[in-house]
Amino acid sequence: MPDLHGHKVMEHIDSYRLNCDIIVVSGETTFDHATMALRKGAQDFLRKPYAPDELLRSVANVLERRQLKATNQSIQLRLQASESLHKFIVNNSPDMIYLLDHEGRFAFINERVKSLLGYDQKEIIGEHFSKLIHTEDIERAHFTFNERRAGERATRSAELKLSSKNNNGSRFFDSGTVPVELSSIGIYTTNDDKTKSFIGTYGVARDISERKQAEELIKYQLYHDLLTNLPNRSLFRDRLNMAMAQSKRSGKKLAIMYLDMDRFKIINDSLGHYVGDELLKMVGQRLRSELREADTLARVGGDEFNLLVPEINDIQDARNLAEKILRLTLEPFIIKNEEIFISFSIGISIYPSDGDTKDSLIKHADIAMYKVKNAGKNGYAFYSEKMKAHFSQSLDIENGLRKAISTNELCLYYQPQFDINNGYMKGVEALVRWKHPEKGTIQPNEFISVAEESGLIIPLGEWVLRRACTDIKRWMEQEGISLQLSVNISMQQLEMDQFVNKALKIIKRHQLPKDTLELEITEHAIMQDMEKAIDALTKLSHKGIRIAIDDFGTGYSSLGYLQNLPINTLKIDRSFVQGIKTSEDNSIIDAIIAMAKGLNLNLIAEGVENQTQIDHLSRAGCGLAQGFFYSHPVPEDELLKFIKLNGNTNGQDSADTIVSSDHDPSYQ
Known part of the structure; x- marks a missing residue:
């Protein structure tokens, strides 16, 4: 190379950091020349003349060193990448990760300590672990946070409270403490004599503030x-x-x-x-x-x-x-x-x-x-103890009635309704009785109120409606008897969403002629929920079911609701009928009758007991009546027997009454 010296080539390679190795072959044999070449980066220096084997060995050695260097660099890069990754994972962990030395001082703690407790890492490194422990848990922390045990005996999921640096309003620092779930383990090194020495503690503390808040909320909700x-x-x-x-x-x-x-x-x-x-x-x-x-x-x-x-x-x-x-x-x-x-x-x-x-x-x-x-x-x-006796009696009635509905202990009595002017029997009112196996016949005033309080009035009312329809249908088909049937219903039944559908289904099953069935509901019951009553009764009325207001005059007696409800009949309460006297003012009952006639409503007087009452009702314009003057409520067989003896419903003298042992007027 007449125009370029070998040293200049090496300087060029070094200045441009070219990735190559250099072997110098030179005629210069002095030690200084060899030293200079090696200093400038040559891997080997061969003197001329040289044997080919010597050159090949030199090249092989350089290639081997080059491969070892490349392998080492690769390992270093992987180690650096792994270290960076682990450092990233540790510092970005949602948990606080720490190392304690054998004296219980922090040798390492990740960046989570800042967001969790408000401390910088530099403030904690070298400090004793007790700096972070709430005073209440210092004793426990000696055996958990500063764990010395290893293996299965090490701490797993222990709960501790850590102290924050200050109360900065964060949700974690509301009380200056942070509850954590701690897992920690002792770290040991093996000595030359195969013994082990404790060198520190590795631990992970997980913030459980949200879990604790949820537990507190659940606990609050429980109580x-x-x-x-x-x-x-x-x-x-x-x-x-x-x-x-x-x-x-x-x-x-x-x-x-x-x-x-x-x-x-x-x-x-x-x-x-x-x-x-x-x-x-x-x-x-x-x-x-x-x-x-x-x-x-x-x-x-x-x-x-x-x-x-x-x-x-x-x-x-x-x-x-x-x-x-x-x-x-x-x-x-x-x-x-x-x-x-x-x-x-x-x-x-x-x-x-x-x-x-x-x-x-x-x-x-x-x-x-x-x-x-x-x-x-x-x-x-x-x-008082008297109340307990009454309550126990009511409970006995409720339990017994619940059983009676399903075991055929109930039966129906029927009270006839007569045309006042010609004495014809026009219809019957179905009245429930309880045939108790031990107490005999129990009248409705002893169990209806209990049924209403307990909700049993709903299945009881459904049973009465079904049984009454079955009876009246049988009379039509087998006895040739045609009567109007009145059945009492409660407001609780009307409030049921399915009551109208159930009632219509029962009537359809028995294929009763139109206008045969009349449902009675008391004036007081309607006033409990006028809107619901109007809706349900209107649906029933549109299907041909007649509606009667029972005990009329004892409630609000408002013309407004009479006009809004689909009413066919008013039943004058027996308290007004009993007040009829020949020589005294009967203006209240006369006003009720006049009002009903003005609204084109049918009238039935309840509780009629004597001829004086019949005469006045007839003069005032009331067409129908029921009461002891005509008949007590009687069982089905007595009613049918009377009808057969008196020619079905063709009429009878008002003195001819049905014999019955049921003498209490309160059960009409």
């Missing part, structure tokens, strides 16, 4: 009513247990009050569930605001509340509180610009005189509350 935020039945019973234990020690009494809101169903149905819910919230707030801190007001049902009043001196304290609650309800509740007035029926039991268990106290307060309900509502009553 509180979510609508009113008042304690629920479970929490009430727990507090009652504690209050009873306290009363035993102090010798003082406590009171349990069972509060049932009167007419809440009407409010809820007429104004909507939103208003009903808002009313319950406002009632709970108003009551709670007037109670002592030690008192517990709990919502235990739709419109039912229980109140625990501990540490009272005598029953007068309970009486005063009950009267205070009733006074609180005198002020209306304003919801959506509506004034809503409520009242409570309150039953009270006293510990220990009315029971020594929580179940007996609550049950006895409930019994006393029902006593108030039955007496007209809006008041309070203390439990």
Whole structure:
């Protein structure tokens, strides 16, 4: 190379960082030349002359070193990549990862400590682990956070509280502590003599704040009513247990009050569930605001509340509180610009005189509350043993009636309805009786109210309708008897969504002629839910079923509802009929008859017992009547026997009555 020296070539390769290895073959044999070549990056220096084998060995050695260098670089790159990846994973982990040395000081902690506890990593490295532990958990942390055990004995999923640097308003720092779930393990090294030495602790702490909040919410929901935020039945019973234990020690009494809101169903149905819910919230707030801190007001049902009043001196304290609650309800509740007035029926039991268990106290307060309900509502009553006897009797009736409906213990009696002017029998009213296997015949006034309270009136009413239709159909086909059939229904039946369809299905199954069936409902029942009554009765009327208002005159007697309802018949209540006297003013019953005639409605007078009443009703224009003057309610066989003897329904003298042993006029 006449124009370029070998050293210049090596300098060029070095300056441009060319990836190649250099072997120098030179005629210069001095040591300095060889040293200079090696310093400039030559891998080997061969003197001329050289043997080919020597050159080949040199090339082979350089290639081997080159391969080793490339392999080493690859390993280093992989190690760097792996280290970067692990560092990224550790620092971006949702968990706090740490290493402690053998003295319990932080040798490493990832960046999660910043977002979790508010500390920089530099603030923690070298510090003792106790710096991060809440004071309540220091003792436990010595055996968990600073774990020395390894293998199966190491800490798994232990719960601790860590202390944050400051309360910065974050959701984690609301109380200055962060609950974590900790897993940690001791780290050991093996010595030359095969023994192991403890060198530190590796641990992972996971934030469980959200889980704890969820657990607290679930716990709250388990013991509180979510609508009113008042304690629920479970929490009430727990507090009652504690209050009873306290009363035993102090010798003082406590009171349990069972509060049932009167007419809440009407409010809820007429104004909507939103208003009903808002009313319950406002009632709970108003009551709670007037109670002592030690008192517990709990919502235990739709419109039912229980109140625990501990540490009272005598029953007068309970009486005063009950009267205070009733006074609180005198002020209306304003919801959506509506004034809503409520009242409570309150039953009270006293510990220990009315029971020594929580179940007996609550049950006895409930019994006393029902006593108030039955007496007209809006008041309070203390439990007594007489109430228990009555309640037990009602429970026996309910259980027995439930069985009677399914075991054929019920039967129907029929009371004839006569044309006043010609004495013809026009129809019959079906009346249920209970043939009890031990007590004999039980009259409806002993079980109908229980059936209404328990909801059994629905299956009972369905049974009566089905059986009455079966009987009247059989009379038509087998006896050639054609009568109008009256069957009583309750408002609870009308409120059922499926009642109209069920009633129509029963009538269709028996293929009764149009206008044969007349359903009777009391005036008072209709007023409980006028909108629902109008809707259901209108659907029935459109299918040819006649509608009668029973006990007319004892309720609201409003011309408005008479015009809105699809009514065919008014049944004048027996209290007005019994008031008919020859020489006295009978203007009320005369007005009822005149009103019915003006509205083109049929009339039936109930409870007719003498000729004087018949004569006046006839003169006033009432066409039909039923009562003891004509007949008591009688069983089917007696009714059919009478009809056969008197020529079916062709007429009879009013003195000819059906013989019956049923003599109580209240069962008409």
